[in-house]
Amino acid sequence: MAEQMFKPPHPGEVLRELCIEPLGLSVTAAAAGLGVSRKTLSAILNGRAGISAEMAIRLSMAFDTTAESWMNQQIQFDLWIAKQHAEDLKVKRLCAAA
Numbered sequence: 001m002a003e004q005m006f007k008p009p010h011p012g013e014v015l016r017e018l019c020i021e022p023l024g025l026s027v028t029a030a031a032a033g034l035g036v037s038r039k040t041l042s043a044i045l046n047g048r049a050g051i052s053a054e055m056a057i058r059l060s061m062a063f064d065t066t067a068e069s070w071m072n073q074q075i076q077f078d079l080w081i082a083k084q085h086a087e088d089l090k091v092k093r094l095c096a097a098a
Contacts, residue, residue: 007080013072019035019063026065026068050074 020030027037035058045050051059056070 008073008076010077011051011070012044012047012049014073015059016045019059019065034062050078 002039020027025033026093027042027045028038031038034041034055036055040049044055046053051074053067053071054073056067059065060067
C-alpha cells in the first residue's frame with residue numbers, strides 16, 4: 001500500500017468546493033436540502049466534524065455521488081491524522097508463539 005505523503009483535504013472542503021459552491025448554494029439552503037441543521041453542515045464544511053455514514057448517504061442522494069466516496073474521503077483524512085501521532089502509541093508487536 002502506497003504511503004500518503006500529503007495531508008488529504010477534509011471531506012467538508014471537497015463538499016464545499018465541488019458540490020455546494022458550483023451550485024451557488026448557501027450553507028442554509030444546502031443544509032435544508034440535506035435535511036440537517038445549518039450548524040451541522042457548517043461544522044462539516046469548516047472541518048470541525050466528520051462525515052458520518054448517514055451524512056454520506058444524504059450527500060450521495062443530494063449530489064448524485066456515492067456514499068462510499070464520501071466515507072473513503074473521511075477514512076483517508078482520519079487515517080492521515082492518526083498516522084501523524086503513530087509514534088506516540090504504546091503498542092507491542094504480537095506474534096504467534098513458536
